[in-house]
Amino acid sequence: MHPSAQSALADVMIDVINSKENGADRNIQLIIETHSEHFLRRLQRRIAEDAVPKEKVSAYFANIARTSATLEPLQIDMLGNIQNWLENFFEDEMGDILEQAKAAIKKRMQKSTEKSEASE
Structure with a gap:
């Protein structure tokens, strides 16, 4: 529902x-x-x-x-x-949102680092 x-x-x-x-x-x-x-x-x-x-x-x-x-x-x-x-x-909704944002930032940083290393 x-x-x-x-x-x-x-x-x-x-x-x-x-x-x-x-x-x-x-x-x-x-x-x-x-x-x-x-x-x-x-x-x-x-x-x-x-x-x-x-x-x-x-x-x-x-x-x-x-x-x-x-x-x-x-x-x-x-x-x-x-x-x-x-x-x-009940689940911690705000905690889940925060952890999702942290994971997204981490992935973006990893991709940025990979691009920088590949262009060197």
């Missing part, structure tokens, strides 16, 4: 759990399993924007480091920050 669609899906789910019938909360509970950083980031944003109360959101990480997997609750504050964020939970 396209990243913008993943983010939009989070908004749809928020609309569902915030829906009312005859002015009363419908008390809808959704259980969603995802690996989508875009979905989670949108959820964090909407908590910070007060579009969904943090009390209506429970997020868990499946910890498979032990013999039997356990569900660890993620602690999300009112600003949408995850207090017990797991290191390397």
